[in-house]
Amino acid sequence: VASVQRDLNPTPGGADQGGAATNRRILLTRLPAGRLSADVFALDAAPTPVPGPGEVLCRTLYISIDPANRAWMQGRTYRARLGTNEVMPANTLCEVVGGDLAPGTLVLAQAGWQDYAVLPVSGLDPVPEAPALRQYLGALGITGMAAYFGLHNVARVQEGDTVVISAAAGATGHLAGQLAAIHGCRVVGIAGSRAKNRWLVAELGFDGAVDYHDADWRDQVRGLCADGIDVYFDNVGGPVLEAILPLMNVHGRIACCGAIASYDTGTPDTRVAGIPGRLVNSRLRMEGFLARDFKATWASARQDIAAWLAAGEVRSVIEVVDGLDRTPEALIGLLNGDNVGKRVIRVTATRLDGSPVT
């Protein structure tokens, strides 16, 4: 599997070694007023919960760190606004300890920032063993599915399209760009540093990449998209979306995957100019989506992506941060743009059967 691990701390430090008596949990103690800071979280320990009928005790192996975690604190999104003094929710990869599924079964779950969670079996998504389990939060998980279905089912990319991707070095962006290239598209990324952009072009095969901190970044995008833009895979919204709109070709398509630009603030500015005028004039389609809306066909998408990974045609980069206690700083860093590719927390280095958490 052509995955790349960027271990930020190669020696698992704070990782739980599997004691089942207590459950370390990170609570959201209050909603942040401005930018996210670590003091809104608190680590505690509670008794490990016990599953009832139809439930499963899940042990968290990996926690997915996502920009959307911050958006959930702002208000109602596609889920209810987060309450306080509850475990911070998150997508996770878990193994089953007990209850109504076989022990050791791997499941994608919403276990949140804690070692253990009791969850209804109906909400779990069992996945088979794999060489790199962490890919279930990367190319084979929600971010990979977002890239795949966003491009194919929402933007409906065609061979020869010029595709622009924002947050291009992020979890979804770096995959979306590679999938678009496989589809025969010209791919231009927008990311937040020269280092990220060199990497996108040199390592991931993007045709070009632009740093939005450059004063002339709009001109650079225009220069790289001489035939206009057919598809914009938007992870950020805000001023970048606003600047891309006039560059879209007639009948262009904008797949709205996220709005990171407005997440890490208490006063989000979500006003984008040119709506709906530019949509009418250029007959643009803007469509929001969530990967889960396409769950019925995840299996075949996973097969496609797994084959590309195995053939080395797609690289799925995952940053592993070891230790549940480092989850807040990992999210704060992600919101500052520190990550390259997908960032995950490895909660424990060892499976219940003693094998490593790959």
Added chain:
Amino acid sequence: VASVQRDLNPTPGGADQGGAATNRRILLTRLPAGRLSADVFALDAAPTPVPGPGEVLCRTLYISIDPANRAWMQGRTYRARLGTNEVMPANTLCEVVGGDLAPGTLVLAQAGWQDYAVLPVSGLDPVPEAPALRQYLGALGITGMAAYFGLHNVARVQEGDTVVISAAAGATGHLAGQLAAIHGCRVVGIAGSRAKNRWLVAELGFDGAVDYHDADWRDQVRGLCADGIDVYFDNVGGPVLEAILPLMNVHGRIACCGAIASYDTGTPDTRVAGIPGRLVNSRLRMEGFLARDFKATWASARQDIAAWLAAGEVRSVIEVVDGLDRTPEALIGLLNGDNVGKRVIRVTATRLDGSPVT
């Protein structure tokens, strides 16, 4: 045909009686700085032009008055920004005087605000004789096509959908509402006066209508759409679009037909809040369109609409203003919301063969 004529001046006053020697033209002498006023236009007279090979001399019967006429003055839209000291462009219904089509042939054309125009035959859309010719600028013309294809091909309305329509008493809106009702939808209109709204409900069969001047109009819409909004047929953009976004159901669709709210100004505010966040959270699709994009299937849409008109299931309301010289005031009034249904200028009361312009 169940059309209604609201003659604003029943006696054709300034209408040209068919003299072919001179061509009265209304020029756009400068681009308006703020709201449109009559002093940016000037009436002149020029020799009637002569068609060359591949061209046709067209005689204007009706001029379509459209909010988009004003948008064209703001800058590049789906056409180049208007130049000055040129004939004000407009969609028209003409009859052929001479050239490469048979005299008397009816054509939809871009003849503009003048008695005569020489146009390439390739740009003309011949239409058959009909009991009410003016319907070719109404239900059987671009506005009818916009209502039909916007609902069916862009919004993809389904039976049982709740459909909200802005500028609901306007040319496209009053048709779109009736077509949605035929399709088995619940239809709620938003318009600018109580009189318009009474008419929409009592005469056109809307399930409800709201005056956006009311302070609580958002609550009124919410109350009329107890199951949320599945489709928003947007003619206006701006604050109304912004207010509708939070009321849209998951997987709702917004057909972007126009942005009247930002047309009649030199400093359009086109910033709409909630983009793209609400699109993502509720997985909304916003899509801009022009009727002309669907030209390949206009014929079958016209058949459908003509049958509904004949059966009295759709009423296509057309306000006829007589006299080329009244075109500026007719457009200014339209931008002030004075119109109900489609507004047209009847340039001449008599066809070349002496029959009336119906």
